[in-house]
Amino acid sequence: MSRYWSSIVSKLEPYVPGEQPKVSNLIKLNTNENPYGPAPSVLAALLEETTDTLRLYPDPNSDVLKCAIADNFKIKTEQVFVGNGSDEVLAHVFQALLKHELPILFPDITYSFYPVYCGLYQVEYATVPLTDSYAINLQDYVQANGGIIFPNPNAPTGCGLPLTAITGLLQNNTESVVVVDEAYIDFGGESAVSLINQFPNLLVIQTLSKSRSLAGLRVGFAVGDAKLIEALERVKNSFNSYPLDRLAIAGAVAAIQDKAYFDVTRNKIIATRDKLAKNLTALGFEVLPSQANFLFVRHSERDAAKLSQALRQESIIVRHLAHQRINQFLRITIGTENECERLVEVLEQVLG
Amino acid sequence: MSRYWSSIVSKLEPYVPGEQPKVSNLIKLNTNENPYGPAPSVLAALLEETTDTLRLYPDPNSDVLKCAIADNFKIKTEQVFVGNGSDEVLAHVFQALLKHELPILFPDITYSFYPVYCGLYQVEYATVPLTDSYAINLQDYVQANGGIIFPNPNAPTGCGLPLTAITGLLQNNTESVVVVDEAYIDFGGESAVSLINQFPNLLVIQTLSKSRSLAGLRVGFAVGDAKLIEALERVKNSFNSYPLDRLAIAGAVAAIQDKAYFDVTRNKIIATRDKLAKNLTALGFEVLPSQANFLFVRHSERDAAKLSQALRQESIIVRHLAHQRINQFLRITIGTENECERLVEVLEQVLG
Numbered sequence: 001m002s003r004y005w006s007s008i009v010s011k012l013e014p015y016v017p018g019e020q021p022k023v024s025n026l027i028k029l030n031t032n033e034n035p036y037g038p039a040p041s042v043l044a045a046l047l048e049e050t051t052d053t054l055r056l057y058p059d060p061n062s063d064v065l066k067c068a069i070a071d072n073f074k075i076k077t078e079q080v081f082v083g084n085g086s087d088e089v090l091a092h093v094f095q096a097l098l099k100h101e102l103p104i105l106f107p108d109i110t111y112s113f114y115p116v117y118c119g120l121y122q123v124e125y126a127t128v129p130l131t132d133s134y135a136i137n138l139q140d141y142v143q144a145n146g147g148i149i150f151p152n153p154n155a156p157t158g159c160g161l162p163l164t165a166i167t168g169l170l171q172n173n174t175e176s177v178v179v180v181d182e183a184y185i186d187f188g189g190e191s192a193v194s195l196i197n198q199f200p201n202l203l204v205i206q207t208l209s210k211s212r213s214l215a216g217l218r219v220g221f222a223v224g225d226a227k228l229i230e231a232l233e234r235v236k237n238s239f240n241s242y243p244l245d246r247l248a249i250a251g252a253v254a255a256i257q258d259k260a261y262f263d264v265t266r267n268k269i270i271a272t273r274d275k276l277a278k279n280l281t282a283l284g285f286e287v288l289p290s291q292a293n294f295l296f297v298r299h300s301e302r303d304a305a306k307l308s309q310a311l312r313q314e315s316i317i318v319r320h321l322a323h324q325r326i327n328q329f330l331r332i333t334i335g336t337e338n339e340c341e342r343l344v345e346v347l348e349q350v351l352g
Numbered sequence: 353m354s355r356y357w358s359s360i361v362s363k364l365e366p367y368v369p370g371e372q373p374k375v376s377n378l379i380k381l382n383t384n385e386n387p388y389g390p391a392p393s394v395l396a397a398l399l400e401e402t403t404d405t406l407r408l409y410p411d412p413n414s415d416v417l418k419c420a421i422a423d424n425f426k427i428k429t430e431q432v433f434v435g436n437g438s439d440e441v442l443a444h445v446f447q448a449l450l451k452h453e454l455p456i457l458f459p460d461i462t463y464s465f466y467p468v469y470c471g472l473y474q475v476e477y478a479t480v481p482l483t484d485s486y487a488i489n490l491q492d493y494v495q496a497n498g499g500i501i502f503p504n505p506n507a508p509t510g511c512g513l514p515l516t517a518i519t520g521l522l523q524n525n526t527e528s529v530v531v532v533d534e535a536y537i538d539f540g541g542e543s544a545v546s547l548i549n550q551f552p553n554l555l556v557i558q559t560l561s562k563s564r565s566l567a568g569l570r571v572g573f574a575v576g577d578a579k580l581i582e583a584l585e586r587v588k589n590s591f592n593s594y595p596l597d598r599l600a601i602a603g604a605v606a607a608i609q610d611k612a613y614f615d616v617t618r619n620k621i622i623a624t625r626d627k628l629a630k631n632l633t634a635l636g637f638e639v640l641p642s643q644a645n646f647l648f649v650r651h652s653e654r655d656a657a658k659l660s661q662a663l664r665q666e667s668i669i670v671r672h673l674a675h676q677r678i679n680q681f682l683r684i685t686i687g688t689e690n691e692c693e694r695l696v697e698v699l700e701q702v703l704g
Contacts (some may be wrong), residue, residue, distance in 0.1 A: 002579040004529045004553055006451035014589030017412050028408075037404025046406075046599070052389025054568035054603075056380075058559070060369050084436055088592045099358035120590040177356045201356055207686040209409070216406035216598035237366030238472040240440045246568035247398070247599045248605045250408075 008122070015116040018319055027342060029333040030317040032155075032184070032294050034213040036268070036336075038251070039261035042214070045254035049247050058249055060241045062087045068256040069221055073193050078226040081233065082252075084243040086183055086207035086220025087113060089232070092239070093149075093203065093222065095121045096231040097177045100146035104176075107136055109326055110182065111155050134288055134296075134326075135159050138169040149179040153189050156321060156331040158290030163190040170199045177228065179203045183333055184292035186211035186266050187273070192225055200225040211266050212255040219244065219252040231342050269293050269334050276332075276340045283347055302351065308349045316343055359475070367468040368601035370671055381685040382669040384507075384536070386541055386565040388601070388620070388688075391613035394566070397606035401599050410601055412593045417601050420608040421475055421573055425545050428576040433585065436595040438535055438559035438572025439465060441584070444591070445501075445555065445574065447473045448583040449529045452498035456528075461678055463507050474515065486648075486678075487511050490521040501531040505541050508673060508683040510642030517541040522551040529580065531555045538563035538618050539565045539625070552577040555697050562606040562645055563618050567578060571596065571604040591675055622643050625686045635703055637662075650681045652701065662702045668695055 001010050018031035021190035037043075057186040083089035086118050098104050103124035106114050118125045128140045135147035143147050148169070153160040170178055180192045182204055192204050203224035222232060236243065244252075255262075277287045277295055285297040298304060308320040308330060319331040334340065355410055370383035389395075420430040423531050435441035447468035451454050455476035458466050472479045479491045486509045491498050501522070505512040522530055532544045534556055544556050555576035561567035573586060588595065596604075607614075627637045639650040650656060660672040660682055671683040686692065 002583065003527075004449055004580060006584045007584045008450055008451070009448050009586050012586045012590045014586055015593060016589075017409070017593040020409055022411075022412055022671060031409055032406045037407050042406075043402055046402045047399065050395055050402070054398075055386045055387065055389050055565040057369070057372055057383055057567040058570070059372055075514070084592060084595055084597075087594070091591045096358055096361050097356055099360070150463065175355075184436075213407040215409040215693040218410070218594055218597040228356060231354065231357045231361045234361050234364045235472070236365055237368075238364045239443045241367060242439070242570055243436055245436075245570040245597070248597055281570050284558055330370075333360050 001210045008120075013116060015113045019317065021317065024034060025315060027316040027335060030305065030319045031337065032210060032292070032333045033215050034210060034269070034293065035164055035334070036213055036265045036266065038213040038257060039258040041261065042251050042254040045250045046247055047272050049250040054246055056244045057245060058242050062244050062249050065252050068253045069223070072224060072256050073086055073336045075193070075196065076226070079196060079223050079229060081229045082244060083220050083236065083248070085209065085218040086205050088183070088243060089205055089220045090221050091117055091120070093179055093205070093230050094111045094123055096235040097203065097228060098147040098149065098179070099123045100176065102144055102146035102176075104147040104149065105141050105145045106149045107145070107154060109134065109154070109323065111151055114149060130157070131243060136161055138165045142172045145173070145176055147172060147179065148175045149181060149213050151181040151183060152192070153184050153291040155184065155292070156224060156294070156319070156326070156329070157288050157296045157306070158184070158292040158294055159288055160189040160291035163195070164194065166192050167195060170195065174201060177201050179205065181205045183207045183210055185341065186262070186292045188270055188291040196224050200227065203228050208252055208255055211262065213253060215254055217248050217251050218263050218310065219248050219278070248344040252286065272337055272340055273334045276344070277345045280347075283351055284346070294331055294333045296331050297352070304328045304330050307350065310348060311343070314346045316346060339345065353678045360408040364471050365468060365584040368467045371669065373669065375394060375658055377667060379687060379691045381687050381691065381695065382671045384562060384644070384685045385567050386562060386617065386621070386645065387567055387686070387691060388617045390565040391607060391610040393610045393613065394606040395602050398599055406560065406598055407569055410596060410598045412659040414596045414601050415602050416598070417608075420605045421575070424608050425575060427545070427548065427575060428578070429547060431581060433576050433588070434583045435572050435576040435588065437561065437570040438533070438557050440595060441557055441572045441574050441593060442533070443469055443472070444570060444584050444587045445531055445557070446470065446475055448587040449555065450499040450531070451475045452528065454480050454496055454498035454528075456499040457493050457495070457497045458501045458502065459487065459501045459506060461506070461509065463503055466501060482509070487569040488513055488579050490517045494524045495526070497528055499528045499531070501533060503533040503535060503542070505536050507536065508646070508671070508678070508681070509640050509642070509648045510536070510646055511640055512643035514680060515544065515547070516543050519547060522547065522554055526553060529553050529555060531557065533557045535559045538614070539645045540622055540643040549575050552579065557581040560604055560607055564605060564612060565617065566607055569600050569603050571600050595634050621686050624692055628686065628696070632674065632699070635696070635699055646685045648681050648683050651703070656680045656682050659702065661697070663698060665699045668698060
């Protein structure tokens with residue numbers, strides 16, 4: 001606290017990201033990164049852009065990236081907004097599209113940055129409980145609201161929603177914006193991008209951090225009706241003209257265009273996930289059905305915090321979240337085949 | 353306008369950055385970029401970082417970069433904040449440190465993003481006119497205020513303030529934050545960084561876009577008392593955990609550490625500026641005294657907008673700003689020796 005701080009600052013409860021340990025030799029299954037590096041075509045594009053032209057500002061509108069994303073989804077460039085990771089995109093969404101008189105709605109168990117954004121922009125919110133099986137029931141969201149946001153698949157559960165459920169919500173909720181946060185959609189979920197021409201209040205958010213192996217490059221985007229995108233552009237252009245640097249733009253374009261590499265790596269992760277789920281089930285874990293690049297699991301007899309510590313002693317990091325309703329769960333990122341085998345091996349030892 | 357927009361959105365008047373033309377073969381003297389590329393050591397650091405590790409999130413705190421900046425200024429890392437260009441840093445400053453009951457103060461002629469941030473965060477402001485010779489007189493700022501911000505040297509005039517004037521203001525203004533925006537300080541100004549241990553309400557902002565030739569990489573920073581930095585961190589961590597990507601961090605560290613290249617290039621620019629100022633004066637231009645990498649000039653007999661158009665026909669772009677008080681001025685970025693010679697040649701023709 002300081003007399004120089006704006007009044008809002010001391011009330012903020014900042015987001016705490018998963019640990020980024022500075023030592024190597026760890027099996028890092030705590031922040032849902034892709035175990036495979038970016039496509040060779042992405043590294044080549046980055047090398048090509050590493051030149052004297054870095055002295056020049058980037059295109060403030062990132063037009064080539066918007067075009068690549070629009071081509072990928074067969075939509076128009078004015079239906080695309082890009083930002084410095086989907087976190088920055090989400091921040092602008094909360095300020096530009098979710099601040100209204102009525103509270104917005106999101107799940108009680110979800111991405112824990114949502115209430116942080118609400119604090120930053122003083123957006124009222126109400127949480128809607130997941131079902132007893134930790135699923136989102138979109139019928140519970142049909143009520144007066146200033147906006148609705150949920151991840152699909154949800155984090156940290158990994159549970160996905162069918163497109164029919166999202167369509168049903170959109171048919172019943174036409175007066176406020178519905179944001180589907182698809183950070184993990186490419187690992188088996190059904191994307192709502194196909195619905196944006198039908199519903200002018202639908203905004204879909206994706207990231208290159210997970211399925212495109214580019215968490216280190218910070219690129220995310222939103223797609224939706226041009227009027228929603230215009231609101232985001234107005235806020236972005238009142239905040240920072242150039243959130244995407246020249247390298248991020250070049251790498252992201254190459255990543256979007258390299259569909260072959262994208263399919264190979266995500267399919268490997270899906271296969272590893274399904275194998276790991278079977279192995280963990282055999283070890284006595286309850287494994288929630290996952291459409292993401294992580295599993296959300298709990299053991300019937302072992303405390304989650306203690307299991308997490310035991311894994312850490314063997315140089316394996318997973319994520320344990322403190323929220324009361326899920327504090328007996330562990331969120332485990334899908335690593336390589338070898339990493340997941342090592343995880344199972346260590347768990348076998350720990351569980352005796 | 354759309355019913356889905358938050359109420360603030362339609363009232364915003366977004367910042368319009370200088371044009372980034374998509375054709376080459378232009379002499380681009382319109383956005384104050386450095387005519388020399390980044391240091392070879394920077395390009396080497398970027399190449400080294402272009403690896404599979406881009407799959408991993410960056411360090412959310414950019415600790416190595418904070419250390420490099422702290423070492424450079426002989427200050428503590430907790431006195432350093434980093435962001436995605438100084439524009440992002442400034443945005444956080446307006447929200448975290450400049451939003452109070454009293455209006456903030458800045459010059460009537462200055463960086464035109466300041467009133468845009470005020471619109472975004474609903475910060476009240478009053479402008480203080482430059483003197484008749486287009487200088488900032490800091491004695492005019494000794495009045496009740498919610499904060500003070502000015503660039504030194506000022507943009508778009510290029511005129512600098514001596515450190516004694518800034519010290520005088522800080523002695524007389526202890527109840528609100530004073531932000532010195534030093535985007536152009538390395539081209540001959542006196543930095544206020546040396547005062548941060550003395551004045552807990554002083555925040556100094558710098559960028560790597562100009563003197564470090566990295567406009568394309570988007571890195572800026574703020575230095576000041578740890579309590580001011582804490583406010584910025586709280587806002588940043590409620591907005592986006594990882595605004596600096598892995599490549600930006602690596603390139604910025606190398607740029608800060610390469611003092612030899614930094615000195616060579618900025619000295620070349622200073623020499624070119626002084627020569628260009630003489631040549632333009634000889635052509636009948638009034639040239640404001642510049643401590644920046646640009647000149648702010650007007651011709652006694654020729655309309656600025658028409659001069660700008662005439663230069664453009666010869667593939668030279670300069671910046672003409674519409675603000676009434678300065679609409680007879682042109683802002684001309686210092687290019688290479690050859691570029692500036694070509695500019696003078698074309699102006700000789702145009703002026704007959």
